[in-house]
Amino acid sequence: MRKRFCLALFITLFFAFTGADAQSVLQPGFDVKEYMALLRIDFTSLDSLSTTPAADTGFRVNPPEGFVRRYQSPEVGFKNRWSMWYRKDGRLAVISIRGTIADAASWLANFYSAMVPANGSLQLSDSNLFTYRLAADEKSMVHIGWLISLGYLAPTMVQQIHEAYDKGVRDFIVTGHSQGGAIAFLTSSYLHYLAEAGELPRDVVFKTYCSAGPKPGNLYYAYDFDFITRNGWGFNVVNAVDWVPESPFSVQTLSDLNKTNPFIHVDKMLQKQSFLVRWYLKGKYKKLDKATRKAERAFKSVLGDLIYKQVKKTLPQFKPPPYSDGYNYQRAGVPIVLQPDTEYYRHFPDIPEKVFQHHMFQPYYWLVKRYYDK
Numbered sequence: 143m144r145k146r147f148c149l150a151l152f153i154t155l156f157f158a159f160t161g162a163d164a165q166s167v168l169q170p171g172f173d174v175k176e177y178m179a180l181l182r183i184d185f186t187s188l189d190s191l192s193t194t195p196a197a198d199t200g201f202r203v204n205p206p207e208g209f210v211r212r213y214q215s216p217e218v219g220f221k222n223r224w225s226m227w228y229r230k231d232g233r234l235a236v237i238s239i240r241g242t243i244a245d246a247a248s249w250l251a252n253f254y255s256a257m258v259p260a261n262g263s264l265q266l267s268d269s270n271l272f273t274y275r276l277a278a279d280e281k282s283m284v285h286i287g288w289l290i291s292l293g294y295l296a297p298t299m300v301q302q303i304h305e306a307y308d309k310g311v312r313d314f315i316v317t318g319h320s321q322g323g324a325i326a327f328l329t330s331s332y333l334h335y336l337a338e339a340g341e342l343p344r345d346v347v348f349k350t351y352c353s354a355g356p357k358p359g360n361l362y363y364a365y366d367f368d369f370i371t372r373n374g375w376g377f378n379v380v381n382a383v384d385w386v387p388e389s390p391f392s393v394q395t396l397s398d399l400n401k402t403n404p405f406i407h408v409d410k411m412l413q414k415q416s417f418l419v420r421w422y423l424k425g426k427y428k429k430l431d432k433a434t435r436k437a438e439r440a441f442k443s444v445l446g447d448l449i450y451k452q453v454k455k456t457l458p459q460f461k462p463p464p465y466s467d468g469y470n471y472q473r474a475g476v477p478i479v480l481q482p483d484t485e486y487y488r489h490f491p492d493i494p495e496k497v498f499q500h501h502m503f504q505p506y507y508w509l510v511k512r513y514y515d516k
Contacts, residue, residue, distance in 0.1 A: 166347045167233045168313045170374030172478055174514035176315070177379060178507065179206035180236065180351050184319040185503045186211075187225045187238045203503050209236065213302050219266075219294030220251035220287065220456065222325070226302045228311070235306045237299060239318035239325045247456045252321060252356075254287035254453050255390045256446030256465040260331075260363050266293050267459035275339070276331040276359075277366035283466045284328060284359035285390065286446075288321070290460070292328045299329065303342060313347045320386055320501065323355025323378065327367060327474055334370050350376040350475065354501055356389045357471035364474040371475070378475035381509060383482050383492070384500045391441060392471040395434045441469045480509035 185203035205211070205227075213226035221243060227236040242248050258264075260282035263273040272293035276284060303314065316333070318326035330350040336342045350371055355378045358367075367376060380387040446465045453460065482490070482500075490505045499505070 166313055168315070168347050168349045170349075172374070172377055172476070172514075174510060177351055177353075177377075177478075178510060178515065179209065180238070180315065180317045181319065181353060181503065181507060181510070182206040183209060183225075183227055183236055183238045184241070184317055184322060184353060187214075187223075187240050187322075213298075215295065215298045219291050221245050221248040222251070222291045222295055224295050224299065226306070228306075232310060234313045234315070235303075235311045236315045236317060237303075237326075237329065239295070239316075239322040239329065241318060241320035241322035246452075248321070250449065250453055250456060251287040251291050252389075253445060254290070254449045255471075256286050256442050256449075257283040257360060257468045257471075258286045258289065258463055258466055260284045260359060260366070262463065264290060264293050264463060265459075265461040266290065266457070272296065274332055275335040276328055277335075277363050279362045279366050282359060282363040282366055283468050284363055285324065285357075285471075286462075286465070288324045288328055288358065290457070291321075291325050292332060295325070295329070296332060299333075300336070300342070303333070303346070307343055307346065312343075312345055313349075315349050315351060317351045317353065318355070319353040319506075320355070323352035324358050326350060326352045327355060327358040327378075330371065330376065331363075331367055348375070352376075352378040352475055353506065354380060354384055354386050355473075355475065356386055357392065357473050359472070359474070360468055360470045361472045364472040367474040368476070374476070376475045377478050378473065379478040379480065379506070379510070381480045381482070381500050381505055384505075385497070386501055387473065390445070390471050391469070393434055393438045393441060393469040395438055395468075395470070397467055438467070438469045442467075480506065480513060482509065486512075 182203055182205055186205040208230050209227045210230060211225050212228050215224050217223050223240045225238045225240075227238060228234070229236075242252060259280070260277040261275045261280065263271055266272050274289070274293070274296075276282065306314070316326050316330045318324070327350070330348060333342060333348055337344060337346060358364075370376075378387070442465055450462050453462075486505070486509065489508060490499055493499050
């Protein structure tokens with residue numbers, strides 16, 4: 143009897159401890175301590191703030207305690223780079239994607255903002271074809287500049303994830319500030335669908351913290367991202383007076399609407415009206431439709447075709463794909479809004495000449511401590 147009791151106790155304790163070890167170290171929901179550590183990692187990953195477009199001379203951000211950088215990629219594509227940080231207990235790894243630096247090539251990734259399908263392939267060079275899947279909905283479209291950036295970064299990311307997995311890591315955070323946040327959206331989608339296809343282990347857990355992230359794609363891409371990160375696994379932290387999350391420009395046309403939207407069936411809706419009413423309303427409707435389509439063509443021409451002339455100087459072997467008809471950029475991720483108040487403006491006043499006054503480490507860190515670090 144005693145032997146049976148001891149055996150039962152042993153089995154119970156064994157499964158309790160092994161179950162605890164198998165449990166994810168990441169939990170859903172916004173965790174202020176996670177974000178504050180990631181914000182430090184993101185700005186440490188800039189190597190030095192002197193390389194940023196809004197540098198404060200001599201100011202440096204120290205990495206968070208408890209994390210160490212184990213890998214830093216080479217600069218590729220539009221001067222893109224990412225780093226792998228390990229928590230010192232070895233159970234969590236952070237994929238930190240660098241944001242824009244003070245280099246023309248780095249800025250090209252932002253300005254080259256024509257839309258392309260969220261599923262397809264890019265000929266990055268004569269020997270480098272990047273095949274990607276970023277959404278289940280075929281209406282999804284994304285920003286081509288940041289997609290190119292992902293294409294150059296993805297191979298080393300996948301390699302390092304497999305190496306981390308072999309070391310016992312099952313939990314990963316994908317993060318980035320500014321341009322890094324934009325690429326982090328696409329990275330999370332890419333890794334999700336790789337795992338779904340069996341090209342990454344099925345038991346890996348990804349959580350996404352974009353910081354000051356711009357709009358990465360159209361409404362259907364945003365829907366897809368929010369769906370695959372539902373229930374607290376994907377966030378975008380934004381300072382309400384930071385202009386970067388407002389970009390890129392957005393134009394919505396009738397082509398961007400769902401098929402059941404009544405605004406794309408105005409002709410049928412007006413059939414029962416008198417001739418004069420139909421003539422007047424259809425004329426106004428076509429005028430509005432024409433204006434939005436004209437704006438869409440202008441954005442695609444300037445921020446697609448014209449910017450590509452500069453892109454090919456940086457990436458001479460890159461072959462641009464056909465651009466999509468669409469410029470309806472939308473924000474993605476659960477928004478964590480940092481709302482400035484009077485006290486904030488005493489520290490960070492609006493200064494038109496300082497366009498990054500509300501975008502850098504100090505204002506974000508100050509606001510998140512004020513509202514969330516209780």
